[in-house]
Amino acid sequence: MLVPLTYNLRSLFVRRSATVLTLLGIGATVTVLTGFLALQAGFRSLYTQGGRDDVVIFMRPSSTSEGQSLFLREIADRLIKSSPEILAVGDAPPVAAMETYFAVRKQKAHGAGETNVPIRGVQPTSFQLRDGLRIVEGRELKFGSDELIVGRKLIDRMAGCNVGDVIVLNLTPFRVVGIFEGPGACESEIWTDFDRASVALNIPWANAILAKLRPGTDFKKLEERIRSDKETPAKVMTEVDYLRSQTNALGMMLGLLGSILGTVMGIAAVFTAMNTMLAALAARTHEIGILLSIGFRPFSIFVSFLFEALLLGVLGGAIGCLLALPLHGIKTGTTNWDTFTEVAFAFRITPEVLTTAVVFSLALGLLGGAIPAFRAARLAPTEALRRR
């Protein structure tokens, strides 16, 4: 039979100051871990939100990001024309777009310094290739003019990106005519006419080709065909896979930092919990003797103490999560290490993040309580009853 739970609850309450300190220690650790996991989740979700598997991207075989890949325009053109897998309805041109992707130096808002804002040179079909992209302020791009439309997330983070502002690309002034919202990371981008950008910046090439596939296309076959084409070295990825790959460097770094911090702070929290439980054990040695004399088994004592420690863990974890909740939705941004351009995202506390946090806090409680619980169970009744 187990020792009553009220015993544990009240014992924690009676030693209030030690309990509170331990809870704070565990709580602080959980908050920090949750913060990092939320950053990671926010960053990753940005890219994995919009990915589809019937849209593909063509790049040079060894490029890891579209900004690195270079195709001469004729080559890009040829690639599009010679790919029957690309969707084409009736007489309309294939649903494919050549795009350039590069970065432009811009000042961040509030004098926070300079960063690289991604600019994408697009063609009319580019708009067909993004679901849910729409203008929310101003008007659409007029192809053939030196105009820009700015992704919504950039407005707060960058200086001089509002409708009517002029951004000079090399020597040519481009005017911002609209603000757009759209799926995934494109809200951190500025879009302009592919041809106009090429002229202004003196870059006569395309970086990547985006295309929509005919329904029922076997992607594997397409991939194989492109790979074995020796004349036009290229590779093709589904949008889903591509986007995921663009979160690798920074995503991993955030995860790594979070894990390291969580571990180190966790160690300190475990020590605090262990100290608290050991002190509780020392103060309650006589009580344990009484329980043993009544006939409770050492195993019950063990479970009882372990439960108390787990309780500390769970409560600490709850506090930690509550403290972290206000982070949800807070906007931030940094350089995506894969694309080397600025990307804006927000903290996202997902159910997975919370679950990880709670499991972590339980583990802290368990680790902190294991040794004290074990010691409590090993007490010989006669020793325990002897006065200190």
Place this chain on the structure above:
Amino acid sequence: MISFKLVRRNLTKHKMRSALTIASLMVGVFLLCVLKSMVVALESGVAGAKRDRLVVQSAASLFIGLPLPYQQRIAEVPGVQKTCKWCWFGGYFREPKNFLGAFATDSDTIFDVYPEMEVIDGSIDDWRKDRSGCLIGDLLAQQFDWKVGQTIPIISANYLPPSGDAWQFTVRAIYKSESSAVDRRTFFFNWDYFQESFEKVMKRTPDTSTIVMRTKPGADQNEIMRTVEGFYENGPQRVQCTTEAAFQAQFLTMMGNVPFLVTSIGSGVLVAIALACVNTMLMAFRDQAHDVGIMKALGFTDGGVSGFMLGQSMLLCIVGGGLGILLVKGLEPAFMAFLGSVFPGYAVTGRTLAVAALVTVAIGLVAGVVPAIAARRLRCVEALRSVE
């Protein structure tokens, strides 16, 4: 005067508790130092920049290069000693995770512009004579076990190789660098080889990422920078000219919040370990109340007993903090190797250690202050009456 022996005895009486607290401190201080060292690493590029070097890059974007003819004109500006171009190659060895800092450069002027580079194996002449030869940093050679004379395949994310899947380079010289402005993991190869291959694929001359100039002693740098920028105010590609320090710094601001984030995480760690110490000291006081009463009855002063409590706290913290400092300094070489590719220039500076020591003392004081005050206030009679 409180005897050190008494303080020490009390701590060793509760070995587990003292050990746990010391361990928390050690781990916490260790982490603080690692974090600070990582920030040092991030800022080292800026710190090591040489004052007589200026960098010319595109004013529009990091992704866009400068036309080749620029170099000749820049070299003729009065006050410029030598110039050297660097073109980012985007090279990696076998897999993208083995990304290198690889550049096509001028083998005839690089050592004039970067006198801190010293060839320790192979020879400069061999490199200059071999078209597909390369010059690599000693740490890079160590990392992949590359030797002079060895041919290595490098894949470029940006540029198609002249043949096959990868570019083939032969190691002709290995260098070491004294300053952090030139990283010891960089990979240099001959510009001509690069230009030749680029022209074959892209049918035009390549641009270069940057042109670096070394100024003559006593030259007016501001004047030079103004002149160079003035040359190209009307194109074809506008430039910006900055000191090397400013050039390195731009990468740091791109990281955005990372240095700030990393340093502010330190506060979280501090909170965790401070809590652990406070917890311990409160527990210590609880079971020493009786002893303190006896001491007062024997004639110790209020100041004396409060010093006794403070002494325990300080001893714990100094030992724990000291161990943490020893650990981080001892592991410094290991960390430099492990983190070297992501945080080149990781170093545990004297300043970092000083901050760590300060933090340790501060925590000792904070943790010790409450029991010290309580000890001071304690009434002899009550304390002696409290028999558990």
Place this chain on the structure above:
Amino acid sequence: MNDAMIRARGVKKTYTRAGETLTVLDGLDLEMEEGHFYALMGPSGSGKTTLLNLVGGLDAADEGELIVAGESLADLSGSELAAWRAANVGFVFQAFNLIPVLTAVENVELPLLLSPLSRAKRREHAMYALTLVGLEDRAKHRPQQLSGGQEQRVAIARAIATDPKLILADEPTGDLDRKSAEQVLDLLVRLNGELKKTILMVTHDPHAAERAQRIVHLDKGQLGRVETRAAAAT
């Protein structure tokens, strides 16, 4: 029937403390009958508390035979001993008998948790025991709110809550004032007389020992004289 509740044959117990070995009980032979109130006396270090602990199954003898309430304790495993203890023995200690964070009735209920009784039944038995010791109106009070004497009486209520055959008391009046001590002793006498409990009480207070029926003296780990006090019975 006057069966032997406790039968000890050649019981030996030694302790090692700080490197020294002390022989506390040295080949003790003893018999105690059911339904009697025994006082166990002797100088400090004579092994009284040790004997009590052995009889209660809190500790194990090094040598010898010890049969209590029909069980040979040496044959029982750890968990069997615990179960046996829960069913057969009630302990009363000198001080700090009660668990500070539990109320009086919750303290009394503790041993009942080890029985298969339902929650309602447990409460019933606990209140009954509290009423027996005259403290039913203090059921919801915590130990801090009770006087020393009251605490001890609650402890006794707990000791009888499961209706064990044997009550073991280690200096139950040691920390109490005269009046409270008398109350506690009266209670023990009643438990023995009315409920026929076998009581073994360790004490160094001759006044307390007088209330018992038999006084057993221990000296240097061996049985000394046994007095019978016919006048103090029933």
